[in-house]
Amino acid sequence: MTLETAPRNAGVAERGNPVDRGRREPFAPFRLILSSGKGCDVLNPQTTVLMKFEIFIVFPDGERWSLVPLLHIASIETLANGRGHRTSRRKR
Numbered sequence: 065m066t067l068e069t070a071p072r073n074a075g076v077a078e079r080g081n082p083v084d085r086g087r088r089e090p091f092a093p094f095r096l097i098l099s100s101g102k103g104c105d106v107l108n109p110q111t112t113v114l115m116k117f118e119i120f121i122v123f124p125d126g127e128r129w130s131l132v133p134l135l136h137i138a139s140i141e142t143l144a145n146g147r148g149h150r151t152s153r154r155k156r
Contacts, residue, residue, distance in 0.1 A: 093143040
């Protein structure tokens, strides 16, 4: 079950729900802040699987992964989308 196909109330509180974050169109990257203070970045909804009591995250390098209990998610932060703020050039 991916974030797109997970039931809306799959064991996570509605406010700050990672399922809702994964379903947004367009997708906005976010960071899960855990009770330990560690953060897990979710940069692509295809690299995350929500389960009944845990969320499985594959890191961008494809070599590492993390299995995070939903009870340990303390907060969710939005991340920049990677597009820097462009200033307009003046015409001469």
